[in-house]
Amino acid sequence: MPEPCAGSACLDVETIYLGGKEHIVRTGSGSVSVIVYGDPDKPALVTYPDLALNHISCFQGLFFCPEAATLLLHNFCVYHISPPGHELGAAAICADIPVPSLSDLADQILEVLNYFKLGAVMCMGVMAGAYVLTLFAMKFRERVLGLILVSPLCKAPSWTEWLCNKVMANLLYYYGICNMLKDCLLYRYFSKEVRGSAEVPESDIVQACRKLLDERKSSNVLRFLQAINRRPDITDGLMTLKCRTLIFVGDDSPFHSEGLHMAANLDRRYSALVEVQACGSVVTEEQPYAMLVPMEYFLVGSVDDYNDRDTSNKEWRGSGL
Numbered sequence: 001m002p003e004p005c006a007g008s009a010c011l012d013v014e015t016i017y018l019g020g021k022e023h024i025v026r027t028g029s030g031s032v033s034v035i036v037y038g039d040p041d042k043p044a045l046v047t048y049p050d051l052a053l054n055h056i057s058c059f060q061g062l063f064f065c066p067e068a069a070t071l072l073l074h075n076f077c078v079y080h081i082s083p084p085g086h087e088l089g090a091a092a093i094c095a096d097i098p099v100p101s102l103s104d105l106a107d108q109i110l111e112v113l114n115y116f117k118l119g120a121v122m123c124m125g126v127m128a129g130a131y132v133l134t135l136f137a138m139k140f141r142e143r144v145l146g147l148i149l150v151s152p153l154c155k156a157p158s159w160t161e162w163l164c165n166k167v168m169a170n171l172l173y174y175y176g177i178c179n180m181l182k183d184c185l186l187y188r189y190f191s192k193e194v195r196g197s198a199e200v201p202e203s204d205i206v207q208a209c210r211k212l213l214d215e216r217k218s219s220n221v222l223r224f225l226q227a228i229n230r231r232p233d234i235t236d237g238l239m240t241l242k243c244r245t246l247i248f249v250g251d252d253s254p255f256h257s258e259g260l261h262m263a264a265n266l267d268r269r270y271s272a273l274v275e276v277q278a279c280g281s282v283v284t285e286e287q288p289y290a291m292l293v294p295m296e297y298f299l300v301g302s303v304d305d306y307n308d309r310d311t312s313n314k315e316w317r318g319s320g321l
Helices: 055-063 066-073 102-115 129-140 160-177 179-190 204-213 220-227 234-242 256-264 289-308 309-320
Strands: 009-017 022-025 030-037 044-046 077-081 123-124 144-150 244-250 269-277
Touching: 022 102, 030 102, 044 129, 055 077, 055 123, 055 204, 055 309, 066 144, 066 289, 077 102, 102 129, 102 144, 102 220, 123 129, 129 144, 129 220, 129 234, 144 289, 160 179, 160 220, 179 204, 204 309, 234 256, 244 256, 244 289, 256 269
Parallel strands: 044 077, 044 123, 123 144, 144 244, 244 269
Antiparallel strands: 009 022, 022 030, 030 077
């Protein structure tokens, strides 16, 4: 992983993932992988995954639904941003490079948007990724058209989460991506029903995620986890958001109460909450079909907003900001 440098640059990587092209964008907080799908002249949809996940393990279930492909891929150009060191084939980040805070990662998104000359964008984030995108929307309100947040975080870690994160940090430091660490992450992601039990085997989706976790570098996951465990409470800033916001939260997610808390502190004129029954945190993978109808209604108004702001988007594209 290259060292951080000022300004933005991009190195096109020849590897193409399922029709998308990977760009490595250098930012002031280090290099970041962005997988781009679709026509860049269409409205932009930016995604950000949770801890130890990337666009394959966090969003593939949603984007591979035929109905979602029609709704999303036909209407947006999708920019999948991975947390530093979480992209496919990522090398271990040099230990001498400081761990960026979640605020730094929100600023990094601005640099990515500026590189691609994007104006106002739609954002979709899961758990920690939802926190990063929400913080980005608070800091750069004119650049966010709408937020789709899945089991979002907005408060500082509870004592229970802080302790769980410390246990995972110790496992990552001493044992790497071991089976116990995977079990902790799978508890974070999925409902008990799909995780299985002594009598019931794990579902295919959990088994696939378990294998994908093997591809992560433990030191890179540890860096993101350290940033997550130091996050501040951003509840007080939620009412300042004036963009459309749609929250999905699984009722079997360990962050269910946090999603409800966030929904309760948003301006209800611009926000909506969907609770997904018998589902864990990563609704995009466990129950993607439950997201389709609410997203369709949500996006109709948001695309109209995009068209209303089309002139300002063209100004951003042409200005090289």
